[in-house]
Each structure stands twice: as structure tokens, then as C-alpha cells.
Amino acid sequence: MAAFYDSRIGFDQCILLVVMSIFCCVCVHGSDPPLTLDYYKEKCPNVLEIVRNEMECAVLSDPRNAALILRLHFHDCFVQGCDGSVLLDDTITLQGEKNAPNNKNSLKGFRTIDRIKNILESECPGIVSCADILTVAARDAVVLVGGPFWEVPLGRKDSKTAGYELSNTNLPTADDGLLSIISKFIYQGLSVTDMVALSGAHTIGLARCVNFRERIYGDFPITSAMNSASETYLKNLKSICPPGIGEDNKESAMDYVTPNLFDNSYYQVLLRGEGLLNSDQELYSSILGVETKKIVQKYAENPIAFFEQFSESMVKLGNITNPETYVDGEVRKNCRFANT
Numbered sequence: 001m002a003a004f005y006d007s008r009i010g011f012d013q014c015i016l017l018v019v020m021s022i023f024c025c026v027c028v029h030g031s032d033p034p035l036t037l038d039y040y041k042e043k044c045p046n047v048l049e050i051v052r053n054e055m056e057c058a059v060l061s062d063p064r065n066a067a068l069i070l071r072l073h074f075h076d077c078f079v080q081g082c083d084g085s086v087l088l089d090d091t092i093t094l095q096g097e098k099n100a101p102n103n104k105n106s107l108k109g110f111r112t113i114d115r116i117k118n119i120l121e122s123e124c125p126g127i128v129s130c131a132d133i134l135t136v137a138a139r140d141a142v143v144l145v146g147g148p149f150w151e152v153p154l155g156r157k158d159s160k161t162a163g164y165e166l167s168n169t170n171l172p173t174a175d176d177g178l179l180s181i182i183s184k185f186i187y188q189g190l191s192v193t194d195m196v197a198l199s200g201a202h203t204i205g206l207a208r209c210v211n212f213r214e215r216i217y218g219d220f221p222i223t224s225a226m227n228s229a230s231e232t233y234l235k236n237l238k239s240i241c242p243p244g245i246g247e248d249n250k251e252s253a254m255d256y257v258t259p260n261l262f263d264n265s266y267y268q269v270l271l272r273g274e275g276l277l278n279s280d281q282e283l284y285s286s287i288l289g290v291e292t293k294k295i296v297q298k299y300a301e302n303p304i305a306f307f308e309q310f311s312e313s314m315v316k317l318g319n320i321t322n323p324e325t326y327v328d329g330e331v332r333k334n335c336r337f338a339n340t
């Protein structure tokens with residue numbers, strides 16, 4: 001089943017659908033997005049190799065780049081579906097998503113996508129969508145830091161618009177409670193299991209002080225055992241992130257044990273009550289999280305189970321589409337701007 005960001009259809013589209021279904025017996029609505037594994041096989045046979053090579057360079061030069069690209073893809077898909085909307089710059093007529101509060105001073109990695117797009121435009125101009133580039137790049141990012149591999153269905157279109165307001169409402173935040181986070185995933189057609197597995201992305205990458213200050217001056221000592229190791233960790237976090245205001249953009253790893261490795265150590269950190277973000281620790285410690293707690297325990301014990309579910313859930317994440325984009329979408333020439 002596809003998750004529809006907006007499943008209403010207008011009268012004119014309805015007539016069109018009736019006419020279409022009379023002639024070709026196709027019900028566009030409610031069907032899975034038309035994504036296929038061999039979408040570029042004829043039109044751009046080297047696409048996967050090119051993305052992979054560029055991602056290799058990017059991650060080799062700085063493993064943080066893997067985290068940046070993975071998060072970009074997530075923030076793309078939760079706003080209007082996976083349509084490259086997150087990549088659009090502000091213009092006079094378009095308010096992009098980059099400056100929405102959840103993204104500002106936080107989302108990065110755009111130049112990596114630009115570089116890949118440039119190469120693909122010279123290799124096969126006008127063929128590969130920015131949304132597909134981002135989806136494949138996110139998969140490669142995970143593989144390159146030690147995570148699982150999965151096949152990526154392709155054929156997404158790029159949007160001509162962005163969703164500034166939707167960025168504010170759809171994206172989960174560090175201080176969201178567990179139920180709020182669950183409902184934001186359900187809204188996208190993703191289950192509680194998908195949510196817990198996809199949160200495992202926080203096994204790589206950094207968060208800023210502004211997003212974990214309340215947690216470290218709040219209930220961190222309560223959720224963690226406060227043995228000498230976690231006391232040292234907390235002291236270190238407090239030195240990075242002072243109380244009150246200031247140093248909002250100072251960063252710390254969400255998985256402090258293996259910050260550059262895609263493994264299941266994030267869940268083990270949660271078992272010890274040492275999750276950096278409030279939203280992370282809630283998966284294990286919330287009184288409302290009976291189900292999520294069990295899943296966290298499972299992935300902490302069983303890295304294979306985590307990898308398998310993460311792969312499947314990433315395909316589901318990448319499948320989120322706005323059906324209108326298939327009718328109205330395009331393949332952008334420059335990922336930062338809709339074609340004129």
C-alpha cells in the first residue's frame with residue numbers, strides 16, 4: 001500500500017480517472033507507486049555505479065556525509081513524499097523547506113547531491129530525478145558505514161513545489177513525546193516497528209546542543225544507571241552543551257560508542273538509558289512504550305533482525321509518494337530549482 005500525503009481528488013481528475021478506467025481498466029488511485037528496480041536500465045545504465053562512486057568519495061573524506069545524506073532523504077520523504085522537495089532553494093516565488101525550523105542550521109549534504117546530479121546530467125541529461133538520486137545515495141551511505149544493502153525501487157519524479165508548512169507539522173522533533181512520533185509515522189503509512197527500526201539511523205551522525213540540552217539537564221540521570229561510565233558521559237555532554245543559552249550548534253554523537261559505524265549500538269545505548277535525544281530514550285523508557293521497548297530490546301540483542309527490518313522499512317520510506325507528483329512532476333536539471 002502506498003501512503004498518500006493527500007488523497008483527495010478534484011472533479012476534473014475524477015472525470016479523467018473514469019475515462020481512463022473505461023479505456024484501460026487502470027485504477028491509479030490506491031495502487032502502489034510505479035517504481036521499479038530496473039527503471040534506468042535502458043535510459044541510464046550507469047546510474048547506480050555513478051552514485052556509488054561519488055558517495056564513496058564523500059564518505060571516505062568524511063563519514064559524517066553518510067549521516068547527512070540519510071537524514072536528507074528522510075526529511076524529503078516526510079514532506080510531500082519522496083520528491084526532492086527538500087533540495088529546493090528559496091526563490092521569489094517558492095518558499096523552500098531548508099529554512100523551516102526543523103531543518104534550518106541542521107540539514108546539510110546538498111553539495112554532495114549537486115555533485116552527483118552534475119555528473120548524471122552529463123552522462124544522461126534529463127533522465128535521473130533528484131528524488132531518486134537522494135534515495136540511492138541514502139542506501140549507499142548506509143552500506144558505506146557498515147550497514148545493510150537493499151535494492152532501491154526507482155522512477156520517482158521531482159516536485160515543482162516545496163512544503164514549508166508541512167515541514168513544521170510532519171517532521172518529528174527531539175522533544176516530541178512517543179505518541180506524537182508514532183502518529184507522525186502512522187500518518188505516512190509507517191508502523192511502530194518501522195519507526196523503531198528507522199530510528200536506528202541515529203546510530204550514525206550528530207545532534208546539536210539545542211536538541212539535547214533539556215534532556216541532559218533533565219531526566220538523563222533518571223533513565224541512566226549513573227554508573228561511573230554514564231556519569232563521565234553526562235559530564236562530557238554538559239561541557240559541550242552549557243545550561244541556559246549559548247553553544248546551541250555544538251554537536252555530539254547520538255551513538256557515542258560507535259558514532260561512525262552503522263550497527264545496533266544505538267539500541268544498546270538506549271538500554272543503558274543513555275539516549276542523547278529525549279525522543280530516542282522515549283522508545284525505551286516511556287511508560288507508554290511497552291511495544292517499542294520490546295522492539296528496542298530485540299534490535300539491541302540481534303543486529304541481523306535490525307538490519308533486515310531497517311532495509312524493509314527504508315524501502316517503505318522511499319515508497320512514500322504524493323500521487324500528484326506523478327502527474328505533475330518532472331526531472332529537474334538542477335536539484336535546487338524547478339525547471340523553468
Ligand code: HEM
Nearest residue numbers: 067070071074106172173174198201205206207208211279
Ligand atoms: C523517530 C523520530 C526522529 C526524530 C525525533 C529525529 C530527530 C533528530 C534530531 C533532533 C536530530 C539532530 C539534528 C540537529 O541537532 O541538527 C537528528 C539527526 C539525525 N537523524 Fe533523526 N529523527 C528521527 C528519525 C530519523 C529517521 C527515520 C532517520 C533516517 C532514516 C533519521 C536520521 C538522522 C540522522 C542520520 C541524523 C544525523 C544527521 C547529522 O549528522 O547531521 N532520523 N534526528
Ligand SMILES: *[C@@H]1O[C@H](CO)[C@@H](O)[C@H](O)[C@H]1NC(C)=O
Nearest residue numbers: 032033034035153315316319
Ligand atoms: C515499494 O514499492 C514497490 C513498487 O513501487 C513494491 O513492489 C514494493 O513491494 C514496496 N515495498 C514496500 C516494503 O512497501
